[in-house]
Amino acid sequence: MMLRGLLKLTWIELKIFLREPLGAFGTIVIPVLVFVVAGRLLGRGLAPSALAASSFVSVGLPVLASILISVTAVLSLVTIISIYREGGILKRLRATPLRPQTILTAHVLAKLLLTAATLALMVLAGKRYYPVGVHAPLFSFTVALLISTWSILSIGFLIASIVPTARFAQPIGAFILYPMIGVSGLFVPVESLPPALHALSRIVPLTYSVSLLEGIWKGDTWLAHVGDVAALVVVFVICTALSAKVFRWE
Amino acid sequence: MNPIIQVSGIRKTYGRTVAVDEISFEVNDGEIFGLIGPNGAGKTTTMECIEGLRTPDRGTISVLGLDPFSAVYKLQERIGVQLQQAQLQKRIKVWEAVDLWASLYRKNAADGERLLEQLGLIDKRNAWFMTLSGGQKQRLFIALALINNPEVVFLDELTTGLDPQSRRAIWDLVRSIRERGKTVFLTTHLMEEAERLCDRVAIIEHGRIIDIDRPENLVKRHCPERAVVLGTDDRTAEELFRAIPRVETVIRSDSQFTIRGQGDDLVTEVIHCLSENRIRVTDFRTILPNLEDVFIKLTGHSIRD
Numbered sequence: 081m082m083l084r085g086l087l088k089l090t091w092i093e094l095k096i097f098l099r100e101p102l103g104a105f106g107t108i109v110i111p112v113l114v115f116v117v118a119g120r121l122l123g124r125g126l127a128p129s130a131l132a133a134s135s136f137v138s139v140g141l142p143v144l145a146s147i148l149i150s151v152t153a154v155l156s157l158v159t160i161i162s163i164y165r166e167g168g169i170l171k172r173l174r175a176t177p178l179r180p181q182t183i184l185t186a187h188v189l190a191k192l193l194l195t196a197a198t199l200a201l202m203v204l205a206g207k208r209y210y211p212v213g214v215h216a217p218l219f220s221f222t223v224a225l226l227i228s229t230w231s232i233l234s235i236g237f238l239i240a241s242i243v244p245t246a247r248f249a250q251p252i253g254a255f256i257l258y259p260m261i262g263v264s265g266l267f268v269p270v271e272s273l274p275p276a277l278h279a280l281s282r283i284v285p286l287t288y289s290v291s292l293l294e295g296i297w298k299g300d301t302w303l304a305h306v307g308d309v310a311a312l313v314v315v316f317v318i319c320t321a322l323s324a325k326v327f328r329w330e
Numbered sequence: 331m332n333p334i335i336q337v338s339g340i341r342k343t344y345g346r347t348v349a350v351d352e353i354s355f356e357v358n359d360g361e362i363f364g365l366i367g368p369n370g371a372g373k374t375t376t377m378e379c380i381e382g383l384r385t386p387d388r389g390t391i392s393v394l395g396l397d398p399f400s401a402v403y404k405l406q407e408r409i410g411v412q413l414q415q416a417q418l419q420k421r422i423k424v425w426e427a428v429d430l431w432a433s434l435y436r437k438n439a440a441d442g443e444r445l446l447e448q449l450g451l452i453d454k455r456n457a458w459f460m461t462l463s464g465g466q467k468q469r470l471f472i473a474l475a476l477i478n479n480p481e482v483v484f485l486d487e488l489t490t491g492l493d494p495q496s497r498r499a500i501w502d503l504v505r506s507i508r509e510r511g512k513t514v515f516l517t518t519h520l521m522e523e524a525e526r527l528c529d530r531v532a533i534i535e536h537g538r539i540i541d542i543d544r545p546e547n548l549v550k551r552h553c554p555e556r557a558v559v560l561g562t563d564d565r566t567a568e569e570l571f572r573a574i575p576r577v578e579t580v581i582r583s584d585s586q587f588t589i590r591g592q593g594d595d596l597v598t599e600v601i602h603c604l605s606e607n608r609i610r611v612t613d614f615r616t617i618l619p620n621l622e623d624v625f626i627k628l629t630g631h632s633i634r635d
Contacts, residue, residue: 088433092419092426099421099458167417172474175383175411176434177403 085178089186094193097156107152107194112202115145116209123211138212142202143293144266146221147286149198150229151261153191154236155253160187161240162249171330180329188233195229196222216297224296224305228289231312232257234319235285241326260286285315332359334482334513335380340389342375349375350386351537357482362504362514364528366521366621368633372537373517374414377486380515381411394481407435410480412471414487414517420460424451427459428473435478445473449503465496472503483507485516489523501527519633521622531621533628540628545621552627553619556596558589560604561613570607574599586613 098104122137164170173183199222239256243249263270263277264286273281281287292308302309335357342350350372357363365373378384380391382398382405391398396405418427428446432439446452449469454462462470468488475483485504489497504527507514518524524531525545532542541548563585571580576599577591589600597616604611625633 085430085434088430092422092430095426096419096421164419168413168415169417169419171383172411172413172416172418175381175406175413176431177406177436178434179403 082177082179082182086182086186086189089173089178089183090189090193093160093186093190097160097190097194103156107149107156108198108201111145111148111152111198112205114148115141115202116205119206119210119212139294139297140266142206142216143290143297144261145202146199146225146293147228147261147264147266147289149195149202150225150232150289151257151286153195153198153229154232154257155250157187157191157233157236158240158243158253159246159249161237162243162246165240165328165330166246168330174329184237188230191233192226192229195225199225217299220296220302221293224292227309227312228292231285231316231319232289234316234323237323237327238319241323241328257286260284263287264290266290285312288312288315333357334359334394335363335515336390336392337376337380338390340376340379340386340391342372342379342384342386348537350379353389353534353537353539355532355539355542357513357515358530360508360511360513361529362508362516362527364524364531365515365517365534366519366524366528366531366625366633367517367534368519371534373519373534374486375537376534377484377515377517381409381484382406407437407478408481410475410478410483412468412475412483412485412488414490416471418459418470421458423456423458424462424470425455427470428477431474431477437478439477440479442473442477445476448506449473450499463496465492465499468492468496468500469503472500472507476507480512482513482515485514487517487519489518489520497523521620521625521633525621533625535629548621548624549619550594552624554592555619556591556593557617558597558600559586559613559615559617560589560600560611561586562609562611564609567607567609570603570609571600574603 119137119141122141161170170183174180203218235257236253239253240249243252263273263281263284265281270278270281270287288308288311292305292312295305295308296302333356337356338354340350340353341348353372353376365376367373375384379386380393380398382402385399393405394408396408398405422430424446425442428442432442443452443455446455449472451466451469451473454466459467459470472485472488475485488504489500492500501523504514504516516527528545530542530544531548533540533548541552543551567587568580568582571577571587571589574589574591574596576593576596577589579588579590581588581590589596591599603609622633
């Protein structure tokens with residue numbers, strides 16, 4: 081019965097999100113555009129052989145775009161949760177037999193579905209417009225991205241707990257999440273970061289997402305990335321436990 | 331009478347602010363019970379404790395024989411709730427909201443489409459929540475509160491911010507909820523609303539209940555004063571009016587008299603005096619105290635202050 085409520089709420093949240101003109105554009109179209117446009121711009125100057133050898137175009141950029149998909153999903157979750165709290169929507173849902181965790185699970189499911197859909201769109205666009213053919217194991221990569229998103233979503237709930245009002249949700253979330261991409265090893269290998277940033281990168285969950293996604297994209301086995309998955313699970317457990325304590329429903 | 335809600339000695343503090351202090355009352359099966367008082371008096375806190383949304387620091391509550399704290403989900407299956415100043419998702423459609431809410435309850439939900447029809451929302455079933463007017467939003471919240479065929483319906487400041495016409499329409503709806511055999515528990519700071527709608531009211535201020543009874547009994551108990559305003563050119567009338575038993579003051583301005591006194595018999599006595607002395611009157615009306623006057627009497631200030 082509650083499964084019925086969960087599925088219906090997830091479905092409605094997805095529909096509502098797609099009706100939001102800017103929300104859907106920002107979370108779906110922008111990462112795909114970054115992927116395709118940047119790939120073409122970077123690829124234009126390179127000969128086909130050099131292109132294939134350019135690890136940023138063939139691995140870095142797809143992973144960057146995927147991380148963007150994930151981070152924008154989390155940012156939109158933070159915003160939605162804080163708007164819902166401010167508008168009393170969370171409270172109204174709590175006044176039904178729906179369990180509080182079911183309400184939040186619906187949002188997680190909606191975001192994971194959107195992430196998967198955006199990734200699929202990116203791959204489709206990539207097949208047509210991207211300078212380097214996509215040969216990555218797509219199923220494994222999708223699973224890796226969903227694990228990573230699921231883990232960062234728990235940070236999203238933590239951020240949603242601390243933002244004072246809905247107006248601050250997007251900027252505070254962006255302020256916390258985007259710098260994480262900088263030290264995640266995506267642009268500069270973690271090893272060549274200055275010691276302080278290196279240390280920081282080890283506690284930033286996105287570092288493990290990037291390592292996992294890059295590895296899976298390049299064709300590594302899951303076994304080689306057990307550590308990354310474990311780190312992401314630890315992040316999820318810690319953040320979920322913390323948000324269970326500090327999450328505000330109103 | 332069969333109490334559906336029993337509240338006994340509840341207290342709730344937020345930091346050093348005491349929101350609700352030693353409140354006790356009972357709500358009977360099938361009545362419309364109103365908690366009335368100014369903003370910040372503790373109405374919403376009390377209601378949300380009964381709904382299981384808040385836990386009181388002290389005291390016990392029983393709703394339909396259930397403890398709202400330990401049996402909150404069981405309870406929420408059987409009650410319907412409208413929260414003060416609640417919103418829904420901006421872009422959720424009316425029918426989607428009703429459909430979603432229907433799926434949240436274990437027992438068979440009411441027919442959503444019929445509810446929308448009864449609440450005059452059927453033309454709006456495909457409209458987004460954000461495009462609805464204040465009255466339409468409140469009617470949708472009533473629909474959501476009724477979707478699980480609840481035994482008790484909670485309505486918190488239902489008509490605040492609505493125009494008089496929408497307000498009257500909502501009052502009719504609330505009466506129709508009672509006619510379906512449900513118990514209604516509402517809060518309001520509108521005395522007219524309480525007077526027209528409620529079978530019994532509890533007056534609450536600073537987190538304490540001052541008195542509970544039927545509105546007319548409260549008026550009788552706390553405001554026995556009656557006044558008759560009449561117009562006459564009869565020069566001898568003033569002395570005659572003063573001689574009426576239980577008349578306290580007679581004020582004259584030109585040909586208009588205001589006669590004040592105690593008790594229900596005052597009006598009869600005045601009419602008796604008029605007919606006995608064949609006094610010709612050009613105007614006659616009575617001023618009866620209402621809940622607003624009771625409130626002022628009990629608290630020393632108007633509910634709007």
